[in-house]
Every structure is written in C-alpha cells, then in structure tokens.
Amino acid sequence: MTDKSKPMTERELEALFEEKKHEIGSYLEDLKSRDDYCTQGACDAMESIMYTFYYLLADENYQKICSRLVDFMLQQGLAQLIVKSVKSTGKVAFDFRCNISLLVTHLVTKMRNTNRSVATKVSVELIKNGMIGSLIKELDSYDPNTQDTKQRILITTSLYDLHNLLSAPNAIPIYRAANAVNTLMKFAESDNVMTRIDSLRVLAKIVNEKESQRIAASGECIVTLMDTIHKAAQSDDRKCKFVFNIDGKQKGFRTTLGVVLATVNNLANNDANKESIIQHGGLPTLTAILRPEYTDTEKWQAVEGLWKLSFLESNLDVIVAHFMYTDTTALQALKEMRSSEYIETSNASQGLLHNLGLVGIHEEPPVEQQSQPASRSPSSSAQAHPRQPPPSYQETMDAPHIMISYKWSEQKRAIRVKEELEKTGFKVWIDVDQVEGNILVAMANAVEKADAILVCVSRSYKASVNCQAEAHYAYQQQKPIIPLMVEEDYKPDGWLGMMIAMKKYIRAYSDEVLQKDMPDLLRELRKSRADKKV
CATH class of the missing domain: 1.25.10.10 (Leucine-rich Repeat Variant)
Incomplete structure (x- = not known):
C-alpha cells in the first residue's frame, strides 16, 4: 500500500486495480473449484479476499477502485460462492464462515458510505441467489440456547448477515416468505443476551x-x-x-x-x-x-x-x-x-x-x-440547507390543493400520481425536495389547506413517525383520506390499518394498475370536493 497522506495518480490507481483484480480473481477461482470449505487453504483464501477489500475500503485513496472491484467480484460469481458456502452446513470451517460475514458487512454496510448503489447491487445479488432462505436454514440448524461458544458466534454471524441485507429494496416480503419471523422469534427468546438483541434488530423491522x-x-x-x-x-x-x-x-x-x-x-x-x-x-x-x-x-x-x-x-x-x-x-x-x-x-x-x-x-x-x-439529522453528511422553502413551494401550499403524503423511499410512485392528477387539472402539493425549516408547521399548513389527502400506503410509511404525524393530523382535521397502495401485496395493520379501514384503496404500485384505477381516484377526489362544498 502507498503512503495514505499522498493522493494516488490515475495511473497508480489503475495499476493497483489490476493488481488487486488479479489477486482476488485467483482466490475466487480457487474457492469456486472446492466442494467444501473446511481446509486451511480455503480459510486463507477467504480471509485474504476479506482483508484486501477491508484495507482498500478503509483508505480514501483507494475507494475509487472499490466499486470496480465489487463489480468484478460479482461478475466472477462472488454472490453465488457466498450463498453456496452458507448452504454448506458442516462443510465450512468456523473461521471461513466468520470471514464470509465480515466480507458481507464490508460489501453491504460499509460500502454504502462510499457508493450506495454498488452496496445495493451486492444485497440484491445475494438475495437473488437465495441468501435469505439459506441464512434462515442455517439458523434452524442451531440451538438458540447453546452453550458452545463457537456456535453462539456462528448464530451471531447469521443474524448480522440478515440485518445487513435488510437494506436491500423490497427485502421484507422475502424475509417473511422464508419463515424468518418464526425462526427469529426462537432466537429472540434465547438465554443468551447477545443472541436475543441481534434477533430483535431484525425482527423489529419485519x-x-x-x-x-x-x-x-x-x-x-x-x-x-x-x-x-x-x-x-x-x-x-x-x-x-x-x-x-x-x-x-x-x-x-x-x-x-x-x-x-x-x-x-x-x-x-x-x-x-x-x-x-x-x-x-x-x-x-x-x-x-x-x-x-x-x-x-x-x-x-x-x-x-x-x-x-x-x-x-x-x-x-x-x-x-x-x-x-x-x-x-x-x-x-x-x-x-x-x-x-x-x-x-x-x-x-x-x-x-x-x-x-x-x-x-x-x-x-x-x-x-x-x-x-441546518443539516437534516445528526448523522447527515450533507451540507447545510437553508431553512426557508422556495417561493413556488409556498405558493402551491397556500392554494387549495390535493396533498400527497408519502415516505421518501416511495417518491417515484408519488410523483407519478402527481403527474397523472395534474393532467386532469388538479393542483397537487407534494414535498419533493424535503422542505426545510419547521417541518411540522409546513405539514400542518399543507394539511389544513388540502381538499383531500392521498396517503401512500407501504411498510415504510407505517414505520415513519413523520408520516404518522401527517396522517394523524389529517385525521384530526377530518380531511378526506384516500389510500394509495404503493407496495404490492402489503396489508396495512396497526394505526395505519385502522385509519384507512373501510376506505376504497387505489392501486398505484405500478403505472399499469394506476392507469386502471385513475377513474376511481378521480371519482373519490371529486366526491371529496363536492362534500366540502356541502
């Protein structure tokens, strides 16, 4: 490695990339040729891949090539290799399995700070190759109350991997389909405190x-x-x-x-x-x-x-x-x-x-x-933002409008609904740029001047305290609330399920179903305006 204080030239970075690509590629070829991972050679190869990527990712001089190396490793079948090793219970050495978990942590969690899209790609590839189901089966092979130290650590590695992969888009239905809840409940009731906490980290989200x-x-x-x-x-x-x-x-x-x-x-x-x-x-x-x-x-x-x-x-x-x-x-x-x-x-x-x-x-x-x-949150690395919203934003808020309440992760679907409604002449208020300043005051003003509130129903909406505050205030103000289903197959429960019970759902999780349900949405909106005049 070079001196950390001295930035590398493009030529030096390219040379380092080729060197590490060859090095990691040889380790991957070795591991792919094996039927089990209990030998010292297999452990050494996986440890070398893990530490090579760890040291590159830890130094900002080398972070530029990390994304390219991840793409290379995925092309060489890294995701399939990881899933294969997790499935091979009894044919995997303790150190090998621990290094697999550390590598997943670097690729999925720590890589997210450098390149979120690449980290997401790794999560998606692992899940696509059956990582979630394999991890659940791996956990099912363990005793939640085991006193064996190595097995307790292996349980923790499985739980860490499950937690790291939750960041993938639309992951929760896959966890639930793999019977993750029932398995994790057993480990959440373990005699071991560490096992209990790590299980709850995953359960809390699913x-x-x-x-x-x-x-x-x-x-x-x-x-x-x-x-x-x-x-x-x-x-x-x-x-x-x-x-x-x-x-x-x-x-x-x-x-x-x-x-x-x-x-x-x-x-x-x-x-x-x-x-x-x-x-x-x-x-x-x-x-x-x-x-x-x-x-x-x-x-x-x-x-x-x-x-x-x-x-x-x-x-x-x-x-x-x-x-x-x-x-x-x-x-x-x-x-x-x-x-x-x-x-x-x-x-x-x-x-x-x-x-x-x-x-x-x-x-x-x-x-x-x-x-x-102000920054948005204490953990935000973004630059400071002005607190006052732009004039066009304020102008829309002050006029009578339809308000779309949504979780930031569902923005694309919310914007599509906005575009369709504007074609029919409705004025729509939606926080596209994450309004700065006093968020609650801005929300209250938008709700109070709205003719109706479109709530984008999803798991992430229900889990957001800001979204609950918006929906709760709209309910208090007796505003017409129309549910937009932006997550397919999700059945709302809890506070969200109670709030929209008996209301007509409008499907909006794809452009195709939105077009089919647009006449129903327009009828509901016109009805809410007619009721307001009465």
Whole structure:
C-alpha cells in the first residue's frame, strides 16, 4: 500500500486495480473449484479476499477502485460462492464462515458510505441467489440456547448477515416468505443476551402488529433492551461488549448505544410494543438520553422513540406526568432541542411536545433557530440547507390543493400520481425536495389547506413517525383520506390499518394498475370536493 497522506495518480490507481483484480480473481477461482470449505487453504483464501477489500475500503485513496472491484467480484460469481458456502452446513470451517460475514458487512454496510448503489447491487445479488432462505436454514440448524461458544458466534454471524441485507429494496416480503419471523422469534427468546438483541434488530423491522404481540407479551425482550441501553450508556465508549475465549484467544462482539436505540425505535412502530416499552422502564431509560453528555445522534434517536410512544393514547398521561413531575430536567432538555441545528432533532422534539399538549402545532421554535443553517439529522453528511422553502413551494401550499403524503423511499410512485392528477387539472402539493425549516408547521399548513389527502400506503410509511404525524393530523382535521397502495401485496395493520379501514384503496404500485384505477381516484377526489362544498 502507498503512503495514505499522498493522493494516488490515475495511473497508480489503475495499476493497483489490476493488481488487486488479479489477486482476488485467483482466490475466487480457487474457492469456486472446492466442494467444501473446511481446509486451511480455503480459510486463507477467504480471509485474504476479506482483508484486501477491508484495507482498500478503509483508505480514501483507494475507494475509487472499490466499486470496480465489487463489480468484478460479482461478475466472477462472488454472490453465488457466498450463498453456496452458507448452504454448506458442516462443510465450512468456523473461521471461513466468520470471514464470509465480515466480507458481507464490508460489501453491504460499509460500502454504502462510499457508493450506495454498488452496496445495493451486492444485497440484491445475494438475495437473488437465495441468501435469505439459506441464512434462515442455517439458523434452524442451531440451538438458540447453546452453550458452545463457537456456535453462539456462528448464530451471531447469521443474524448480522440478515440485518445487513435488510437494506436491500423490497427485502421484507422475502424475509417473511422464508419463515424468518418464526425462526427469529426462537432466537429472540434465547438465554443468551447477545443472541436475543441481534434477533430483535431484525425482527423489529419485519414483524406485523399481530406478531409483535408475542414480543410484547413476555416483556423479557424489552427488559433486555432496556438493560443493554443502561450498560452501553454508562460505558465510556457507549458500547456493550460480549467477550468469548476461543482456542485461548479472546474474541467478541459489541453493540453500541445507537444500535439498541434504533432497535427500540423500530419495535415502537407496533402498538403492542409501544405499551410494553412504557411498562418495562422505557420512559426513564429514553428520557435519560436527552441529557447533554450524550451525542446529538443518541439524543435524536431517544426523542424520536419517545415521539413514537406518544402516539398511543394510553401512553400519553404517563409520558406527560413523567416530564412534568418526575424528570423536569428532561423536559427542559426536550424544549431546548427544538432549537437544535439538526432539522430532524428539532422536528422530533416539536412533534413530541405537540402530542403531549405542551406546544401548538403552529408554534415556531425559539427565534435563534431560524438564523442557523441546518443539516437534516445528526448523522447527515450533507451540507447545510437553508431553512426557508422556495417561493413556488409556498405558493402551491397556500392554494387549495390535493396533498400527497408519502415516505421518501416511495417518491417515484408519488410523483407519478402527481403527474397523472395534474393532467386532469388538479393542483397537487407534494414535498419533493424535503422542505426545510419547521417541518411540522409546513405539514400542518399543507394539511389544513388540502381538499383531500392521498396517503401512500407501504411498510415504510407505517414505520415513519413523520408520516404518522401527517396522517394523524389529517385525521384530526377530518380531511378526506384516500389510500394509495404503493407496495404490492402489503396489508396495512396497526394505526395505519385502522385509519384507512373501510376506505376504497387505489392501486398505484405500478403505472399499469394506476392507469386502471385513475377513474376511481378521480371519482373519490371529486366526491371529496363536492362534500366540502356541502
């Protein structure tokens, strides 16, 4: 490797690419020729591929060639090789399987920070070749309560791989079709804390309301998460560590405070878990994270989790009493977070305070916030954004309109609906550029001036607290709500299912079905306008 402080020329990069391409290619050819992966030679080859890519990805000098190397490895059958090795239970050495998981982490998770489209391509290729079903079968071969150290680590590698691949588009239906929920439920009830947490990280994103009741019922899973948050929060590096002794060497895994907070937030998408989190100590645990000693990202995660919990009516009085009488320091911290330089943090604190009845929906944050540039969230690497929306955006918002409420990941489908409606003369309001400034105030204005609200129904919509806030406010304002089904075969449940129950669904998950259902959509919109005039 070259001196990290000295940028490489294009010629040097090209030479390095050819060198690593030849090196990795030879290892792949060796591995593809094998029927099992128990030999030291197989372990060495996979370790060499993993570490070669790890060191290249870790140095910004080499990141330019990483995407090309990933394309080369996929062309050489890397995805098929990985899936084949996972399927070969009993023919894979312990070190080989661990290095497979590390490689998947580098290719899918860490690569996403450099080139998201390439990382997505890897996920898609692995899933297309049967990785999800293979991982579930691999887990089914293990005892969730095993005391064997190596097997416990192999369980963790499988769970890590399942979590990493969740970032692929439309992955959740594939997990569910592979019976992932039933398998993961067994591991979420394991005697081993690490296994329980890693299982919940995946389950939290794929369970429906009915399935989440099993997690909520015992309370043991929630208690484990709360205990882990306490341990990670009290450590100097905000991590909870699990250490093992294998062949005389110490190895281990660690989970960060941020990872556990994210898991709690995802579990809080389901109403049964909202109640269980409060019942098992979630309220004081999360409000403690609002204090100054925690990072902006950790405080953002905590307040967003609290905001989600506040949408369950039975939780409201408990949360209000806690802030008003038990932990007034946390209430002061929450109010100060409205002035955060990060838009998502400011928005979440404003939303929580509004749900608790402590600020009005149109009440602006303190004036000092308005003069600050802002990033969208504490984890955002984007440049600062102006807080004021463009004039054309404001003009559309102020006029009577049809509002489309959608999750950012469904933007293409939302825009197609907008285009079709504008052809028929409707004025449509849609947040295409992610409005800056006070998001809740902008949302409230858009809802209040809308003749009807089109809700883009999907799993991601239901999981978004911002989307829930929009839909909830539209419901409170008694606006006509028309469901647009933008995810095929998804059956809404929980708060979203209740809100759109008995309403006529408009299919919009493809251009073909949208064209067929456009007459129904136009009838519903004209009916809502006629009802408004009456």
